[in-house]
Amino acid sequence: MTGAKHPHxxxxxxxxxxxxxxxxxxxxxxxxxGRGYNxxxxxxxxxxxxxxxxxxxxxxxxxxxxxxxxxAQLSRLVPVHKVVDLTTDGPAVERELALVxxxxxxxxxxxxxxIAGIFRAHTVDATNExxxxxxxxxxxxxxxxVNLMEPLGLVDVSRTGVVxxxxxxxPL
Amino acid sequence: MSHEQxxxxxxxxxxxxxxxxxxxxxxxxxxxxxxxxxxxxxQNRLRHILVRHEQAAVxxxxxxxxxxxxxxxVLVTSGPGSTNAVTGLLDAMLDSTPMVCLTGQVxxxxxxxxxxxxxxxxxxxxxxxxxxxxxxxxNDLARVVHEAFYVAKSGxxxxxxxxxxxxxMTAKGKYVGxxxxxxxxxxxxVKGEMSxxxxxxxxxxxAKKPILYFGGGVINSGNAAIDLAGKLVKMTGFPFTQTLMxxxxxxxxxxxxxxxxxxxxxxxxxxxxxxxDVMVCIGARFDDRVTGKTSAFSPHSKKIHxxxxxxxxxxxxxxxxxxxxxxxxxxxxxxxxxxxxxLHIDEKALKSWWRTIDGWRSKDCLRYVRSKKVIKPQYAIxxxxxxxxxxxxxxxxxxGQHQMWAAQFAKFDVARHWLTSGGLGTMGFGLPAAMGAQVxxxxxxxxxxxxxSSIQMNIQELATLMQERLAVKIFIMNNQYLGMVRQWQExxxxxxxxxxxxxxxxxxxxxxxxxxxxxxRVDKPADxxxxxxxxxxxxxxxxxxxxxxxSENVFPMIPAGAAHNEMLMGPEDEAGNPSSxxxxxxx
Numbered sequence: 037m038t039g040a041k042h043p044h045x046x047x048x049x050x051x052x053x054x055x056x057x058x059x060x061x062x063x064x065x066x067x068x069x070g071r072g073y074n075x076x077x078x079x080x081x082x083x084x085x086x087x088x089x090x091x092x093x094x095x096x097x098x099x100x101x102x103x104x105x106x107x108a109q110l111s112r113l114v115p116v117h118k119v120v121d122l123t124t125d126g127p128a129v130e131r132e133l134a135l136v137x138x139x140x141x142x143x144x145x146x147x148x149x150x151i152a153g154i155f156r157a158h159t160v161d162a163t164n165e166x167x168x169x170x171x172x173x174x175x176x177x178x179x180x181x182v183n184l185m186e187p188l189g190l191v192d193v194s195r196t197g198v199v200x201x202x203x204x205x206x207p208l
Numbered sequence: 209m210s211h212e213q214x215x216x217x218x219x220x221x222x223x224x225x226x227x228x229x230x231x232x233x234x235x236x237x238x239x240x241x242x243x244x245x246x247x248x249x250x251q252n253r254l255r256h257i258l259v260r261h262e263q264a265a266v267x268x269x270x271x272x273x274x275x276x277x278x279x280x281x282v283l284v285t286s287g288p289g290s291t292n293a294v295t296g297l298l299d300a301m302l303d304s305t306p307m308v309c310l311t312g313q314v315x316x317x318x319x320x321x322x323x324x325x326x327x328x329x330x331x332x333x334x335x336x337x338x339x340x341x342x343x344x345x346x347n348d349l350a351r352v353v354h355e356a357f358y359v360a361k362s363g364x365x366x367x368x369x370x371x372x373x374x375x376x377m378t379a380k381g382k383y384v385g386x387x388x389x390x391x392x393x394x395x396x397x398v399k400g401e402m403s404x405x406x407x408x409x410x411x412x413x414x415a416k417k418p419i420l421y422f423g424g425g426v427i428n429s430g431n432a433a434i435d436l437a438g439k440l441v442k443m444t445g446f447p448f449t450q451t452l453m454x455x456x457x458x459x460x461x462x463x464x465x466x467x468x469x470x471x472x473x474x475x476x477x478x479x480x481x482x483x484x485d486v487m488v489c490i491g492a493r494f495d496d497r498v499t500g501k502t503s504a505f506s507p508h509s510k511k512i513h514x515x516x517x518x519x520x521x522x523x524x525x526x527x528x529x530x531x532x533x534x535x536x537x538x539x540x541x542x543x544x545x546x547x548x549x550x551l552h553i554d555e556k557a558l559k560s561w562w563r564t565i566d567g568w569r570s571k572d573c574l575r576y577v578r579s580k581k582v583i584k585p586q587y588a589i590x591x592x593x594x595x596x597x598x599x600x601x602x603x604x605x606x607x608g609q610h611q612m613w614a615a616q617f618a619k620f621d622v623a624r625h626w627l628t629s630g631g632l633g634t635m636g637f638g639l640p641a642a643m644g645a646q647v648x649x650x651x652x653x654x655x656x657x658x659x660x661s662s663i664q665m666n667i668q669e670l671a672t673l674m675q676e677r678l679a680v681k682i683f684i685m686n687n688q689y690l691g692m693v694r695q696w697q698e699x700x701x702x703x704x705x706x707x708x709x710x711x712x713x714x715x716x717x718x719x720x721x722x723x724x725x726x727x728x729r730v731d732k733p734a735d736x737x738x739x740x741x742x743x744x745x746x747x748x749x750x751x752x753x754x755x756x757x758x759s760e761n762v763f764p765m766i767p768a769g770a771a772h773n774e775m776l777m778g779p780e781d782e783a784g785n786p787s788s789x790x791x792x793x794x795x
Contacts, residue, residue, distance in 0.1 A: 055393065059330060059331075059334065059340075062334060066334055066335055101522055104522060105519060105523055108517075108518040108521070109519045111519075112363075112518070112519055114338070114339040114359055114393065117392075117393050
């Protein structure tokens with residue numbers, strides 16, 4: 037029972053600051069797969085080149101006990117500097133970026149462009165028979181956009197996964 | 209111009225090991241580590257114990273580390289050398305044994321090319337080490353070695369692998385001393401939260417039915433923690449129990465000791481855990497072999513949990529007062545708070561609790577049917593213990609029934625005299641672990657209590673014993689069965705003994721002789737004492753092949769999936785208590 041399907045399971049966004057060294061992502065992912073925790077999304081990139089730090093944002097779900105375990109397990113990895121649960125530690129902003137390719141002609145093409153406008157998606161590539169839209173927002177907004185594009189000729193989606201940051205003046 | 213001369217990687221490595229106080233390394237050479245062996249050849253400071261299999265090198269380092277409290281050190285080659293070490297690494301991981309394992313690697317230019325004897329060692333060992341490193345630049349080497357020792361021994365100890373490409377060992381670079389290295393992220397918290405410690409002290413003072421539950425963390429914390437655990441026992445008058453890994457953390461001869469807790473723990477320890485109102489868990493982790501069915505585990509108690517690893521807290525059992533910190537530091541504060549607040553135990557309630565416990569004790573749960581015809585395994589351990597206790601022996605075990613009987617019938621008044629594979633349950637652990645302890649204490653009596661099957665998993669180390677003149681005594685409890693497998697098949701699988709009986713075993717006496725040791729077989733209870741004395745008094749290593757009753761089971765037993773108050777006490781309970789289907793799927 038990993039907790040992901042438990043009735044009290046909740047979605048959490050966890051930020052992890054790590055040394056940017058070989059194998060550190062494998063340690064984090066290995067911890068999740070080895071202990072049967074769920075990963076809904078994961079993003080990683082260097083955030084402070086001088087200090088050689090990367091930031092990993094993980095969206096996971098589980099009961100309160102499982103989430104505590106995940107945080108404790110992450111914290112004991114040697115190259116981990118900091119683990120912050122952005123879901124419980126005050127308000128945070130979450131964003132995801134998606135590139136959505138829609139191939140259609142006629143009314144469907146017009147409708148796709150119109151809906152993209154409503155969602156404030158940018159058109160970053162166009163041919164006579166297709167568009168690539170760039171959309172930024174919370175994951176549920178992107179889900180909604182992708183669902184609407186489905187009958188309008190959706191052919192491909194690429195999503196970044198969630199990045200998140202706490203509101204207010206404080207750093208991680 | 210630098211003042212320090214550039215030296216090659218292998219020299220840097222040996223210098224760093226010397227600065228870390230490493231006296232012994234257990235290893236096995238191969239192509240990728242030849243430059244290191246060349247350096248070892250040129251010096252006399254570091255002793256190298258040449259094992260016969262890399263798994264044994266790691267278990268030997270575990271035995272050495274557990275008997276001494278120092279960091280064990282291993283050196284193996286790339287590829288098969290490192291993969292053979294994996295079982296030992298995970299064993300050390302689960303039992304929190306401090307260790308640094310140096311593995312050879314193909315030259316950096318060949319990494320990823322499927323080169324001869326190449327393995328992705330850091331990839332393979334990532335989940336079975338506390339941390340691991342691949343050193344690609346000779347100038348990182350000294351720092352990494354110092355860091356590895358720091359990580360291995362601080363916080364919750366564990367194994368650390370350093371993967372060393374061959375070209376890095378021959379490249380020239382600079383040495384950096386120990387003092388110049390400070391870790392930037394890994395700083396475990398050793399002091400416990402004072403408010404939680406105060407809360408714990410008051411909870412203990414108000415307890416009517418308390419119990420102390422000690423684990424291996426007490427021993428890992430160090431001598432101060434072991435002394436303080438003994439002090440806590442005396443100061444409170446509370447009954448105490450120990451996990452398999454915690455045996456010896458406080459004296460077994462104390463009248464307050466209830467025996468081991470858990471699946472094969474004593475009736476009184478398990479019922480006291482079940483019925484207590486305050487449980488103080490110190491350096492233990494509520495392992496499934498201890499708790500039984502978690503939903504029915506000690507249902508009416510407030511639980512205090514002292515552990516240096518925050519991930520151990522609320523993992524299996526939810527506790528009321530978690531205290532993250534080193535056992536030694538926390539117990540010091542706890543005892544100080546107790547005295548400063550002038551707290552007292554509830555004498556009247558404790559007396560009545562002891563009356564209840566004495567009632568459980570009177571069941572004499574470790575009793576067994578004695579025999580004049582056949583050697584009962586319990587009797588064999590009892591006699592071994594009685595005849596050796598004056599020598600204060602270090603006892604190692606393999607894994608299985610003999611291990612549980614040893615835990616039940618050998619008594620440990622001091623720590624670091626009991627070497628067993630608890631978390632991973634690795635058959636083949638005992639002989640090399642005993643070897644490692646004997647290297648640390650060459651004049652001490654070191655006995656490996658083994659089963660006839662387990663011993664064969666690292667039997668090749670009989671050669672190492674001879675080469676290094678290590679006088680390990682091997683006490684084989686020979687029942688011709690994978691005894692614990694047979695016991696579970698009897699209790700859970702309708703007596704269908706699938707593949708748990710071995711028709712063919714070597715003649716262990718001749719085997720001992722083949723390696724240049726002495727041995728003896730004994731099958732009559734009347735001859736047992738004489739045989740044990742011969743084993744102890746014969747110089748050098750010795751195999752005593754004790755033929756024991758093949759049908760004996762380990763009792764008491766909490767069947768898988770059952771609670772502490774649902775123990776099987778002996779053969780008479782077996783028939784009436786078939787294990788549930790739920791229990792059958794558990795391990």
